[in-house]
Amino acid sequence: MTSLASERSWLLDPGLLKLVHQCRRLIHSEFGVKLHLTEEHLEQQLADYAHKTRSSHLTRTWEALRAQVPQLPEASVAPEADQPQKRMYRGQEIVEDDRPVKQTEALGEETSPRKKKVIYRGQVVG
Numbered sequence: 001m002t003s004l005a006s007e008r009s010w011l012l013d014p015g016l017l018k019l020v021h022q023c024r025r026l027i028h029s030e031f032g033v034k035l036h037l038t039e040e041h042l043e044q045q046l047a048d049y050a051h052k053t054r055s056s057h058l059t060r061t062w063e064a065l066r067a068q069v070p071q072l073p074e075a076s077v078a079p080e081a082d083q084p085q086k087r088m089y090r091g092q093e094i095v096e097d098d099r100p101v102k103q104t105e106a107l108g109e110e111t112s113p114r115k116k117k118v119i120y121r122g123q124v125v126g
Contacts, residue, residue, distance in 0.1 A: 016065065026055060
């Protein structure tokens with residue numbers, strides 16, 4: 001049985017550690033997720049975020065790290081490719097508004113499901 005420390009001995013190289021820190025910083029700025037070096041599946045999480053990113057800088061940094069450490073996993077292809085894309089913001093899914101929208105029959109316009117009127121700067125809005 002190998003320990004976590006022996007599996008991650010490559011992290012002792014300062015150049016590789018710098019690349020990992022750069023990946024972590026880019027992931028934190030794009031997704032709002034803070035990865036720690038002591039996490040059990042750090043390599044897989046780095047690969048997953050490198051696959052999800054829109055940042056070419058993160059992709060290049062991850063590929064440079066993978067080129068130097070061959071035991072790192074590849075950025076996996078998302079299994080939900082056949083499902084519709086969920087809207088995401090900073091790594092979290094955006095909940096869609098599923099309230100029914102009523103239509104007026106005479107005008108064919110959509111009415112707001114809001115029951116009370118909103119007043120903004122003295123004027124009725126919406």
